[in-house]
Ligand SMILES: Nc1ncnc2c1ncn2[C@@H]1O[C@H](COP(=O)(O)OP(=O)(O)O)[C@@H](O)[C@H]1O
């Protein structure tokens with residue numbers, strides 16, 4: 001059995017490739033950022049060709065750094081930014097437009113109309129999601145309605161739709177495979193999470209022709225074989241999962257009640273609910289945790305659109321810091337008792353508020369507010385938003401006693417301690433923080449026999465540091481009350 005696995009982690013701001021060995025140890029990594037396009041207020045696009053070019057380039061770099069040839073790879077696992085929508089021409093492989101990114105809010109008015117027409121219940125019941133521009137369905141409709149000839153070409157089967165996993169798979173296999181996995185499908189608002197198939201009523205509601213759609217497979221499956229030219233020999237693509245689902249797997253949250261929270265561009269908290277699709281009464285999402293051997297495992301998810309992206313804005317927009325790592329120094333100087341609140345609702349608010357029209361604000365400024373207070377407020381906003389999610393999860397009756405964390409922002413000790421304090425839960429940080437890529441590698445490894453079972457993978461999880469709550473309840477409550485007040489002011493009631 002060839003001992004290595006190549007994990008592709010195609011994120012919102014960069015493409016990464018990581019080579020893992022059969023112990024789940026990282027051997028080599030390569031990363032490349034790509035352009036973000038903001039053509040109008042609330043619109044966010046990527047060039048799908050640039051996504052592909054950066055991905056294939058980091059794959060080759062990582063293999064070169066590791067000194068590994070195709071024949072030494074057991075398989076490839078793909079994990080990806082979710083919901084982002086690509087439509088391409090099956091004959092030429094050319095996208096018909098830029099990819100519409102998950103953060104894009106251009107379909108907000110369409111969603112408002114669908115909700116006022118009373119369709120939300122149908123969408124919640126079938127997909128576990130809500131009606132929101134975040135999900136792929138209205139993005140597909142927008143492309144079919146706004147690109148010349150697209151609707152007709154979609155109906156005759158000339159075009160293909162995919163989330164980023166499908167788009168990469170299509171390119172890796174040179175058009176041989178048009179598949180996705182159940183986790184990615186579950187983010188489109190077109191997939192019925194109970195029947196595990198595309199839903200005819202939803203295809204009609206969103207006016208999406210079935211001919212456009214990829215076939216949905218398990219998260220560990222035979223997705224196809226790469227074209228020889230990419231890696232000098234064929235390699236099996238054996239695992240696919242959306243990045244948050246892959247992180248859940250990489251964090252070995254396989255038992256109901258286990259939860260992880262990933263702090264990258266956005267923040268996504270996911271709690272495993274086992275074989276039950278728990279319906280949230282508090283505007284959280286029901287989603288696939290993963291699907292293995294045809295068996296769906298479900299999760300409940302809270303999605304926050306802006307987490308680390310707030311640090312990027314403080315760095316690039318306001319130029320208050322030159323690097324995100326400086327933020328901890330500011331926070332240590334200010335301390336937790338900060339009366340400034342930054343609500344980073346740059347593209348609306350996600351769970352549990354779901355307000356696409358909310359916009360950001362900085363509140364509580366006084367004459368002595370300085371850079372340090374604003375930067376600290378940016379860090380605290382991520383923790384307060386997580387508390388909004390945890391409250392909603394608990395109100396849904398799901399227990400959450402501890403949280404496994406990962407993502408770029410999880411390296412910040414100050415943030416992780418404040419998170420534990422404000423949530424009043426134990427926060428566990430693993431020694432491997434590249435959990436998303438690791439999850440994709442686990443899936444490919446399960447399919448190709450490198451890993452035997454989820455039990456084996458559970459035994460491989462290792463804690464690097466634990467953060468315990470250490471804040472007086474009165475302070476916790478008053479800080480959080482200030483946040484709720486700030487949220488109330490930015491929501492567009
Ligand atoms: N020390 C730090 N403190 C706070 N935020 C950080 C720190 N280091 C990185 N970040 C933030 O983490 C994010 C990058 O995380 P990553 O997991 O690579 O994101 P993504 O996969 O979404 O591209 C950036 O938005 C960055 O601002």
Ligand SMILES: O=P(O)(O)OC[C@H](O)CO
Pocket residue numbers: 010011012013080081082083102242243244264265266
């Ligand atoms: O690219 P990330 O890590 O911010 O993740 C994006 C999410 O998958 C969007 O739902």
